[in-house]
Amino acid sequence: MHWAYSIANRLIEQHPDRSTFVCASGISPSGAVHIGNFREIVTTYFVVRALEQSDQNLRFIFSWDDFDRFRKVPAGIDPAFEKYIGMPYSEVPCPYGCHDSYAQHFERQFENALSVFGIQPEFIYQSREYQSKRYNPSILHVLRKRKEIYDIVMAFKTGDASEDERDGYFPVHVYCEVCRKDTTTIQSFDEQTDTLAYSCQCGRQDMLYIPDATNIKLQWKLDWPMRWSREGVLFEPGGRDHSSETGSYNVAKALSEIIFENVPPAYLPYEFISIKGSHTKMSSSSGHNYTPDDLLNVYSPELILFMFAKYQPSAAFHIGMDEDVIRNYTEYERYREGYDSGTLNSELKEALELSMMTTEPWGKTPKFSHVSSLLPLVHFDRALLKDILTRNGEEYSIEELEPIVRRAEHWIKCWYPQKQVEVKECADTAFYNTLSSTERGWVQAFCGLLKSSEVEGEQLMEQIYAICHDEDKKVMRSNQKRLFTIIYNLVLNQNEGPRIPWLIQAVGPKKLLDLMEVSP
Structure with missing residues (x-):
């Protein structure tokens, strides 16, 4: 059974009387939201999809933590934005001048990408929630319980507790009403009047009446369980960094149970995703990442979702934009064929x-490896590609071809120029002279087929295979592979290429003969 169905079944068993199952996820809009962040929401999405199969009433929420502080200027953003550090993301200007704020720019970018996947949660913008005063009763509750909270938090730390530190512990952030930064120090809290006194590095000193405050938020380890209680969350995943024995989740879990008297949600830790060749996690601030749009330019939405669905959330994996793209497509195409034939195991x-x-049947589409091999040879001409595919028994309209052609072209031109092969201008005598007499005989026999045979497709391939006949099947397969490598080198200066019949059609028999009939 797939892990999402296992979780869904467990939630239903544990909450038989629950009228609505609330599943949550969320992140801060600290910069371009990358595909590592995508694992947060897609993990919840799969559980929601599994719960839908049981006809449960569902609420799928995604929180934008846009009332968090702007911590660091990401790569690619004007360094002058350093002056906004300490302000809430929702109040930092849009770095590109096209949205109302920094937060909104990156929120809309990610929301638009999610819509392509059909992922449509209920978005909650925490800046609006905090400034609506909806959370103020919880903030007041936390301030009154602050010493008890201190004891709980310190139980997860190795350092010694201090009575002075306990007295001065205020688990909230205050944004100054003048400079709008969190460079503030809380001086005192009066439980009789519900007022808090603070000072700011900008020189501001002020008193806040908590029930009416719009510039105060809970620290993360309290903010999280407070929202669990407010929204009635039953399931939420979290990254590996939150999931250690003393990590955010276990601290929040204890605070949820003791301070908010709320049973915490079922929690699923997930591993980070890395870029192939790198062992560091993706980061918005460093620019070391792939965004969902980066992947959508190369992969179909369904394939991207499958790349996440096929792994347990606890399994780390990497994403590469090199030859891995062909491997991922080939695997996906094979699994789709297995699905249609009923030979796929239940989990896949x-x-x-x-x-x-x-729920519609799979759309018609040629294999990505075939398209990406042929496209450079026909100079990315859709009509020529369509003609070659048609001649080989694969009928597609230009409209049916366009999505996969567009992605293959983008991948080759932007990520993997090694695929941008060209047909040689003239015969490669130097390479031909490195061949053994047997190998030259194979090439001459292949040229003979090009001159005399009217046979195409699989019949032609059978005749080409026969060139390298040997009683030992293993030797014959090795010889055949070697012949294909020789052909690709003579024609494309590459060790691989499209299927030989397609190469003949794309390049033309005459041009092939010009390149392969070499005088030693």
């Missing part, structure tokens, strides 16, 4: 179903 079958964006 459910992973594919969770990745489907429609």
